[in-house]
Amino acid sequence: MGKQQLDIRTALFLAAVCGQTYVQFLNTEGLFIMPRGYSLVGTFKGAAYDQLQEWFGFLMESERAAVLAYRGSGSASDWVSDFMADQVSYPPVKDAGLTHKGFTDIYMSTRDAVLSLVSKLPDNKPLFLTGHSMGGALATLASLDLAVNSSLSSPIVYTFGAPRVGDPRYVRTYNRKIDAHWRFQNEFDIVPHLPTLIYQPPKSTKTYYYMHVKGEVKRSFRMGSISGNHILPNYFADLAREEPAFAAAACTETPGWCPV
Incomplete structure (x- = not known):
């Protein structure tokens, strides 16, 4: 495929895809809007802190590419998982390092369904992974798993406002295995600064170290506001200023497609 380059139009498209993961979550039946030219491969659920099954994303494909999208926090149990920042060994890859327990537990609850969906794709089809906020963390966890444990070994990752996911060893492993990762981060968004670089859980003497992937x-x-600096529609609007005609055309073509 050659070395992937950052593309703002791709980022805009994937930010809109991320928006539909929240639409899916808020719809009891898990319905959401598909972009023109794409068909649904399948949807998947997962479980946060309280073990209740929730919609967490979907896989869709066109003739040219596939997109695996993960949702950010949308429930009280999701927020509890966000704050479970002690670390565990990353289960899918031996000796890959330590990762955030709350995010890892959610990812592992989706893993079987996601691997089953991805196995339906042709081996030579480019696979994009994306997510906003916690969804960006889940996409990061999924990317290394897929790169090592599936036939689609070169995932392309775009995340928006994602928190840190793992320790220095995990980051080194990830950066070596994943060629293309674009981590969009508003400098005034607090979420990408969490967990802190050095994290000590309450009422514990343990110390954990966090880094961002590349x-x-x-x-x-x-x-x-704190939320205004983080929410997906404002990331989309910021990117749209670079490609206003493209953004306007995409939003007009499919009403309800763009995050607002």
């Missing part, structure tokens, strides 16, 4: 794409926008 590929930071620095963005800069202030929206007047």
